[in-house]
Amino acid sequence: MDKNALIYGYTLSGPDKGVPITVDDVARGVSKEQCTWLHFDYTHPDAISWIEQQSALDPVVINALLSEETRPRATALKGGVLLSLRGVNLAAGSDPEDMVAIRVWVDEKRVISTRKRSLLSAQDIAALIDAKEGPETPGEFVAMLADRLIARMQETIQDTEDKVAEIEEKVLTAESYSLRSEIADLRRQAISLRRYLAPQREAMLQLLSDKMLLFSADDHVRLRETTDHLIRYIEDLDSVRDRAAVTQEELVNRLSEQLNNRMYVLSIVAAIFLPLGFFTGLLGINVGGIPGADNSNSFMIFILFLVVIVSLQVWLFKVKRWF
Incomplete structure (x- = not known):
């Protein structure tokens, strides 16, 4: 297996906790006695080959891990949980609303995740594991991943709110037609973010259901807190969208009044x-x-x-x- 196919590999529990797993270890077969995390680039041919032929996963799970297009969801399936979550794109030169997806399969002993583009939340977890502060169970891993994904949305949403407030102030004095394009961009960004976060809210609520037996009481508490933050961010996006619409109408009215005068x-x-x-x-x-x-x-x-x-x-x- 090519080393670029496996992005991260770690043992999460047991005496080898925090020990990296290499592509050679994956090729020979990962121990089923200890909880492990394997994070693949699903576009790499070697990753596709391993997931399809050696992972022993259900075909439904394989298709979900390798799917190009996916929607946020959480599904209990044959002793495990299939997850698809999204995070904001914080790469340089990228639009935040062009969200990055991560697909995750968790069962009692395994966490298998895939992605196409780099995701900072996965990097955070890998850094915590290296520092011996990472998750020890699949349920803890999911709770930590969801928390990191939602936490990184805060700055983007706050920036959007600040921009709307700034434009609202400018509308009172500005006469430039360029404000219309700024408001339109903000509305587009808010709508795009909400379009992905709304189904992610449903996925998070599904994780809190009684069907998800992999999660401990502490995991449920952390997931519930993360879900509350996500719901608040969605409400903030709704507020940004409505404020931008009202501001745009006010700007159009002012421009029409100037033209009429x-x-x-x-x-x-x-x-x-x-x-x-x-x-x-x-x-x-x-x-x-x-x-x-x-x-x-x-x-x-x-x-x-x-x-x-x-x-x-x-x-x-x-x-x-x-x-």
């Missing part, structure tokens, strides 16, 4: 100059009989006439309360 001013100006343009056009035609053509004072008289017309218009507009 400008159109109103242009309409007033056009209304004032419409009769002036009529008279100047009428007196500017090149035909005989134009009044005052032979009078040297005709131009000043015409200017005074136009001033009177404008004054009457302004008076009429004020009476009509048009401005």
Whole structure:
């Protein structure tokens, strides 16, 4: 087996607790006397071959561990639990809503997990195992993994809330159309995050059901606390989505009001100059009989006439309360 197929391998319990498991150990066969964790890259051919031919897993579990597309879930199956969970993508240059999936099978003695992209929560658990502070049972492993996945969402969701609050403040004073794209991006991010976290909430609630016999009382307490945090984050995302929608509507209203005010001013100006343009056009035609053509004072008289017309218009507009 190629060394890149196995990302992490550890013995979780017994006298060899915390001892790494190598690809050679996996090829020879992992001991079933001690609890172990094997973490694979499911896109690697050697990982696919081992899971399909040597893992002795149910075909349903094999398909789930190797599936390209998956939805968060928790299913009790033949003495074990099949999990699919997601975490935010914190890789540099990536969108947080482009979430990273991890698929996990746990039974009494084994934890087998797969992923395609790097997941920081799995790295955290590996570091804890190296420090002799890692999980000792499959149930404890699942509780720790879920806790790490949910905890890493906090900063992303708080950043989203802060951005919405900042835009809400800008809307009160800003006149830039660029705010519309910022709000649209935030709404898209909140909707995408919630789309994955909502089924993950159902998966976490399923883990707390009586069917999951692998989890101890302490594991249930930790899973319940993690589930409460997840539910709160989903409620925060709902709030962000609603606030962004209201802010977007307010921005559209303000932009529409600005446009209407400008159109109103242009309409007033056009209304004032419409009769002036009529008279100047009428007196500017090149035909005989134009009044005052032979009078040297005709131009000043015409200017005074136009001033009177404008004054009457302004008076009429004020009476009509048009401005």
